[in-house]
Amino acid sequence: MPSLPDLPVEVLLDNVLPLVPIPDLLSLASTSKSLAAVCADDTFWKRRCADDFNFTSSETARTTGWRVLYRGLSHPKVFVWGERRNGRMGTTSLPKNTGWGVPYPLEVKFPSDVRIVSLIAGGMSFHALDSHGGLYVWGTLDGQNMALNSEGFAMKYKEASVPHKLILPAPIRSVSTGRIHAMALDSDSQVWTFLSWGRPFKFDSALLDCRAPDTTPVQVECGWAFSSILTQSGDVLVYWPFAGAINTGVQQENTVMNENGDNQARATHQQIPCVTWTLRADPFRLPPIPQLPELSGNEEEEVMSTEVKLIKIASFDNNLIGLTNKGHVLKYGELGSEGTYRRGGWQYLPNYSEVSSVREQPAFSAKDSQLAAPTTMKITHISAHFHTFVAYSTGASSIILMGHTETNDTSAPKIIPALQNRSIISVVLGDYHYGALTSFGELLTWGSYSHGALGLGYAPDVPVGEPGGYATEEDRNRARGRFNLPDPPDVETPAVVHFDRGASKGKKFCFAATAAGWHTGALVIDLEVRPHSAYAVD
Known part of the structure; x- marks a missing residue:
């Protein structure tokens, strides 16, 4: 009779290991190098995240790091920040003297047996x-x-x-x-x-x-x-x-x-x-999408023989963005009421879909550009809110393209150099502030202060000239002690949000983020945890 290591890897991953309790799985992985490699399979841990925690990461483009996530999902933490009115901070114990908002991550408490796996603002x-x-x-x-x-x-x-x-x-x-x-x-x-x-x-x-x-x-x-x-x-x-x-x-x-x-x-x-x-x-x-051109520069050749159809949508103010299985980005406008939607129609956006068009954008083609132009590209994710939408590809060479309600088939996308080739797996949008999550667990924010929605800290305490702080020492001193804080300058270059304030010391990994209005939220796990206890499942 064959031993466990003699079974095909597919049989182990699909039929055997899903039935094994996590503590036994960890013990099994310690018995041999071959079993350790099988037990570390990322696809297997992705399935366990879905089966044991109802976590699919559908809001992001995550493809790796599932074992780390599984460990942290036993005790995820919820953080929110920004505008404090309407109860949106989720607590009655709000910090004092930070103005109309909470300008740094504040933990929202849940019962110990509740594991939050998705957060939507x-x-x-x-x-x-x-x-x-x-x-x-x-x-x-x-x-x-x-x-x-x-x-x-x-x-x-x-x-x-x-x-x-x-x-x-x-x-x-x-x-x-x-x-x-x-x-x-x-x-x-x-x-x-x-x-x-x-x-x-x-x-x-x-x-x-x-x-x-x-x-x-x-x-x-x-x-x-x-x-x-x-x-x-x-x-x-x-x-x-x-x-x-x-x-x-x-x-x-x-x-x-x-x-x-x-x-x-x-x-x-x-x-x-x-x-x-x-x-x-x-x-x-809505009417069906129009006939669309074939996209070159797409590495996923296997999709060429499949029917083109929408696989994702993202809605914002009177407009809707659609994404096809082959990477076409389309926009449908005039969705203000029942009587107007028929006047709108799907409009294909080549500058958000075709790698040749993206390569020609000044952010990549200008003589002084420091960005490497993409050689291949497939848009795989979209998001939208209020007046802004984003279409993006993923991986180490991720491309992030921003548009708005007035974007049409000739419009050039807004391209922020600091976001390109950054392993971005999720882009979230508030009214005037924005966030991007990397596969490494970093959350970057930029845009308007919006009563602290950037989460970069209490502006008078941020060093002068740093993201989220004031431009001059005079402005900083003028703001101290005031409840109605004057807004610091907009943050143009995305900056990292830190989750290690107060009792939340230690290395953190952000695995999901959300934004809307004048506030932001994130799901975070501690990386400094005991190995075995972190895999516990009820």
Whole structure:
């Protein structure tokens, strides 16, 4: 009978090792060099991250480092910073004398048995998913008004000053947020819409029939004030929750609920018992994408024979970005209301898709450029928020291309030299501040101070001339002791955010980041942990 090392590597990775408890796996790895190599396989640890922690890193382009992540996911930490109003910092113990915001990472506390694996920033809130698909929220979904203490979370203005868990019918797979609304995709591929945290609704529509592959949702994306859905077939559906037929249906249901007793979703023990309901309505299907050119300079030749279709979408203010399986970037505009979407259409963006066009951009082609122009490129990820979108490739030679709501088929992308060839795996966007996550666990931020949303420190304490600080000693001294701090200069060159303040000493690894409005958040693991205890799984 063959021994364990004699089995094919594929059999070990696919059929044997997934059944082995982690402590036994570590012991097995110590028995021989060959088994140690097999047990260190990155793809295997990626699967264990998904199976044991519900962590797929779908928001990033991570391809390596899964074993380190698995170890840290036993005790991940949640940090947020920026604008302090509306409860978005997730704590009532806010630091004093830092102005209108918290300008450095502040840890949000969760029960010891809760492992947060995904963090999503809304316009005035945060949403977090745990390893079991539980959804937690804090801040205010719609902070444009106030709610009474006696009101529940059926009221959209209700503030959660600390994390509250939403009690929902099924585990949640992914979340997206707009300015004052949110969407979620659950484990049954049902689409949920949140106009308040207490009364989410799902669609009853033949266009979202999860029994048929072509109408099964695979991604949900909130724009600034609209919602969008990508199906498995590559179709894009949109709807406007604050206007038209959807809004009418919501108002009618809210009236019925208010008249039929207590459906106010009042929180108890930091849990919100959601009053769920179903809306019978059809979203609008956008026209199909146009005929697109073949892209040269793409190393992944195996995709050449496959049908071109959308595989990702990213929504922002009245616009939507689409990405195909071959790396084409497209933009759909005029999504302001039900009546205008038909006037828009998909517009192919060659300067964001074709390596020959990117090579000609001044950032790479200018005589004084220090950047090596890419020889190959495939855009694999997109993100968008408010007026900005980003299309980027990954790996050591990652290319980051920025655009905005006015971008068209002739527009040149904005290229920040300090972000290129940097192993960027995620780019997140606030209103006026931005962040980029590297595969090495560094989070870089740049843009406007935005009440501390860059997370680079309390400006009067930052050395003069450093990112996040003032330009002169006079400006720095003038700011000391003032609550209404004058904004320091915008940060043009991305700078590293540090997570080792106060009780958070020690080396940290940031594995996910998010931004919106005037705030930012990150998921972080400690690298200085005991090897065996770090792999514990309930």
